[in-house]
Amino acid sequence: MLTRSTVAESSAGAEHMLREALEANGQRFTEQRSAVYRYLLGTDAHPTADDVFTSVRGQLPDISLATVYKSLETLVGCGLAVKLTYGDGSARYDGRTDPHPHARCLDCGAVIDVPGRLDGAALACLGPLPGFAVESYRLELVGHCENCGTDR
Ligand code: ZN
Ligand code: MN
Numbered sequence: 001m002l003t004r005s006t007v008a009e010s011s012a013g014a015e016h017m018l019r020e021a022l023e024a025n026g027q028r029f030t031e032q033r034s035a036v037y038r039y040l041l042g043t044d045a046h047p048t049a050d051d052v053f054t055s056v057r058g059q060l061p062d063i064s065l066a067t068v069y070k071s072l073e074t075l076v077g078c079g080l081a082v083k084l085t086y087g088d089g090s091a092r093y094d095g096r097t098d099p100h101p102h103a104r105c106l107d108c109g110a111v112i113d114v115p116g117r118l119d120g121a122a123l124a125c126l127g128p129l130p131g132f133a134v135e136s137y138r139l140e141l142v143g144h145c146e147n148c149g150t151d152r
Contacts, residue, residue, distance in 0.1 A: 033075070039052055040094070044096070044112070048092055052093065075093075076093070081094060103141040
């Protein structure tokens with residue numbers, strides 16, 4: 001099984017994984033989708049579509065923001081990326097697809113991965129939920145990042 005780190009080390013591995021997932025979902029492999037996917041795998045910054053556009057345009061000068069946006073949505077639809085959405089309508093994208101907690105800065109919007117994960121016992125602390133089958137979780141810590149000032 002290919003993990004994120006082994007994929008990031010090998011662009012051939014990433015391309016293979018992308019081709020298989022696109023094919024399984026009836027989608028075509030394109031250079032644009034490949035560039036967007038490789039960028040997502042290589043960053044843990046949880047970029048916005050604009051961030052991805054700015055970076056990928058360096059390699060593919062003709063790519064449009066609309067194409068970047070559609071590529072991101074295709075990757076999410078194929079299970080290769082996760083879309084993090086916020087109440088203000090903004091969104092960020094994550095190439096890491098296993099359930100993991102995030103911390104989000106209330107000032108600048110930066111999103112970072114939190115080390116560790118909640119196990120079954122920790123989830124059980126949230127209490128029984130009769131009639132609801134828990135499958136996964138989304139957990140977000142909110143606060144202030146080191147750039148914005150943690151000493152308040
Ligand atoms: Zn911040
Ligand atoms: Mn993440």
